[in-house]
Amino acid sequence: MLRRSFQPFTGPCRAKPALASPVHVTTGHAADFETVAALLRGEHSAFTSLVRAYHPAFLRLAQAWVRDRADAAEVVQQAWVSALESLATFEGRSSLRTWLFGIVINVARSHVRAQKRTVPLSALVTEEATDSPAVEAERFLQDGEWVGHWATWPTPFPSPDSALERERLRALLEQVLSALPPLQQQVMVLCDVEGLTGEETCNILGISSTHQRVLLHRARARARALLEEIFADKAEV
Amino acid sequence: MGKKSLDQCQEVVELVNEYLGHALTAEDRAALEAHLATCPPCTTYLAQMKTVLDTASSLGKASPPADVERQLMTIFQHWCEKKPRH
Numbered sequence: 001m002l003r004r005s006f007q008p009f010t011g012p013c014r015a016k017p018a019l020a021s022p023v024h025v026t027t028g029h030a031a032d033f034e035t036v037a038a039l040l041r042g043e044h045s046a047f048t049s050l051v052r053a054y055h056p057a058f059l060r061l062a063q064a065w066v067r068d069r070a071d072a073a074e075v076v077q078q079a080w081v082s083a084l085e086s087l088a089t090f091e092g093r094s095s096l097r098t099w100l101f102g103i104v105i106n107v108a109r110s111h112v113r114a115q116k117r118t119v120p121l122s123a124l125v126t127e128e129a130t131d132s133p134a135v136e137a138e139r140f141l142q143d144g145e146w147v148g149h150w151a152t153w154p155t156p157f158p159s160p161d162s163a164l165e166r167e168r169l170r171a172l173l174e175q176v177l178s179a180l181p182p183l184q185q186q187v188m189v190l191c192d193v194e195g196l197t198g199e200e201t202c203n204i205l206g207i208s209s210t211h212q213r214v215l216l217h218r219a220r221a222r223a224r225a226l227l228e229e230i231f232a233d234k235a236e237v
Numbered sequence: 238m239g240k241k242s243l244d245q246c247q248e249v250v251e252l253v254n255e256y257l258g259h260a261l262t263a264e265d266r267a268a269l270e271a272h273l274a275t276c277p278p279c280t281t282y283l284a285q286m287k288t289v290l291d292t293a294s295s296l297g298k299a300s301p302p303a304d305v306e307r308q309l310m311t312i313f314q315h316w317c318e319k320k321p322r323h
Contacts, residue, residue: 040320044310044313044314047309047313048306048310051301051306051309051310052300052306055300055301055305055309056296056297056299056300057297060296073305077308077309077312080309080312081312084313084320085316133251134250134251134253134254135247135250140247147245148244148247148248149246149247150246150278150279153278154278154282155281156281156284156285157285157288160288160291166292166295170292170295173292173293173296177293177296188293192289192290192293192294193293193296193297194297195294195297216254217254220254220290224285224286224289227288228285
């Protein structure tokens, strides 16, 4: 008989952010319990769906902590093992997706700790979540009649209308994301790539909502600036 | 009292995130849209941010490579064999 040690979810549904609509394997806590039950019954199709839905995100999250791709892949594999071994303890206090992402981050942090390269979370937050302008002050006129207006206009990005341009933009954004500091990278992956709410992101990373907002603001601003630099460099060649 | 206005581009760029996330007050939103209507560089900035966010949301859709999937299925199979029966 199936052992159900998890509790039914009774909390409120969470609204999805307006700007992200990635494909997800589940649509609610009832579906999460069905997925867990199917996994405990050993249904391969349930595990395949999870892997297809979350493996890329697992890898991005792991790479925020473990920069080497091969090491990050090992961390992700370890996280899947850890998730399977803990599966019977899933209680539905958060969504299955949030629970899985939390496991990946814990495994990645443990890996970094084992390498003795750890930096306390509070230090990272202090370093990465300091408020700064979205665009450097020198891009704007500092005095005169047009003070505060653009001194150097932003360069339009190539239009993502064609499949080729969309693919190129995706490759460049992957590159840009991996260049962000760890917390900014994770907040942007969770919120903008995976479409999690701010609340879910705070729960997974163990940060406050104020820090989450600042980190997301900084990550997006930095990502835009880095893409602009890349396109400006290509235009000069 | 007159309508709120956002004259400086430097102020506008700080509000773009909230604008895209529908988190601005109606008054701020109207002021920002009035600024955008007459400011090509801020319109470009907004388009850049939209491209960043649209591209980011499309990254989540890629599937893992077949060899990775096979490896993970082997892990799942081993786990199924050794886990206690439910």
